[in-house]
Amino acid sequence: MKLVLLAAGASRRMRGVDKLLQEVDGLPLLRRQALALLATGAGPVGVTLPCEGTARQTALDGLSVTLIPVPDAAQGMSASLRAAADWAQDQPLLVCPADMPELTAMDFAHLIAAFEGTRPARATAQDGTPGHPVLFPASLLALLTNLTGDEGARSVLQAHPPQMVALAAQHATTDLDTPEDWSDWRAKRP
Numbered sequence: 001m002k003l004v005l006l007a008a009g010a011s012r013r014m015r016g017v018d019k020l021l022q023e024v025d026g027l028p029l030l031r032r033q034a035l036a037l038l039a040t041g042a043g044p045v046g047v048t049l050p051c052e053g054t055a056r057q058t059a060l061d062g063l064s065v066t067l068i069p070v071p072d073a074a075q076g077m078s079a080s081l082r083a084a085a086d087w088a089q090d091q092p093l094l095v096c097p098a099d100m101p102e103l104t105a106m107d108f109a110h111l112i113a114a115f116e117g118t119r120p121a122r123a124t125a126q127d128g129t130p131g132h133p134v135l136f137p138a139s140l141l142a143l144l145t146n147l148t149g150d151e152g153a154r155s156v157l158q159a160h161p162p163q164m165v166a167l168a169a170q171h172a173t174t175d176l177d178t179p180e181d182w183s184d185w186r187a188k189r190p
Contacts, residue, residue, distance in 0.1 A: 001043040001112070001135075002091050004084040005033055007056060007098040008048040008073035013177045020056055022182060024101045028059040033098050038064065039105035042112050046087050047098070048073075048080040076150025085144035092117065093141060095153075096133035101185070102171040103133070111135055111165050120162035123172035131172030134162065 007020055007030055020030040027035070030047070037045045046066040049056055050073040057067060068087050072079045077097075084095055094112065096103065107123065111133060115121040121135040134153065136144065143156045166172075176182050 001094065002046060002084075002088045003037045003040070003043055003094040003096075003108070004046045004048060004068070004087070005030070005037065005096055005098040006048050006077065006080040006084070008050045008070040008080045008083075009077070009097075009099075010050070010074070014179060017179065018055060019099050019176060019182070021059060022101075022176075029101055030056055030098050031059045031063070033096070033100070033103065034060055034063055034065050036103065036105040037094075037096075037108055040109045040112060042094075042109070043091070046084065048083050075148070077152045078147035078149050081144045081147050081153055085141040088138070088141055090138045090141065092135060092138050093144075094133050094135045097175060099177065100132060100171075100175045102169070102174045103167075104171070107167045107171050108133065110167060114163065114165045116163060119160055120157060121165050122157065122162035123167050124164050125170045125173045126166055126168060128164065128166065129173050130164065131167075132175075133172075 021028045024032050046068045048068045048070045051069050051071050068083050070079050070083045111123050115135045123131050
């Protein structure tokens with residue numbers, strides 16, 4: 001199994017601030033999430049990155065992760081998914097947007113433990129709302145390499161209905177895309 005953080009996006013809605021470098025629990029979010037994936041011990045961890053953007057690379061310094069360059073990152077999330085699927089080389093692939101600060105190593109481990117191997121496993125919020133991460137069986141990787149645009153793997157999940165795996169609270173659905181999202185989220189944190 002391989003695990004990938006999708007971190008090649010431009011963070012445009014943050015109006016000049018990189019959301020993946022926002023501090024969460026004393027660490028840049030990107031580093032925190034990479035550490036959470038590494039803590040599962042489930043397999044190698046990769047991080048998709050735009051070809052430029054050394055600040056994100058610097059946030060990962062010293063971690064045992066594979067940097068996966070995405071030269072066509074401007075094409076949207078499909079570019080990162082294609083790169084991740086190529087890197088997975090016929091192994092099951094867990095993919096997760098890197099901008100989801102409530103996901104923990106325990107959440108990742110819970111999804112991995114529930115994975116049956118024959119169909120995707122998709123995390124949901126506690127109320128059943130679909131979210132991330134998603135774990136794809138190796139048999140579907142070829143479909144990921146054919147994706148285009150910025151819809152993610154929606155078409156693959158529609159054609160191959162996933163097993164839904166509930167995570168705590170809103171862990172699977174909390175993603176922060178704007179300064180206002182970050183401000184609201186921080187205000188609600190204990």
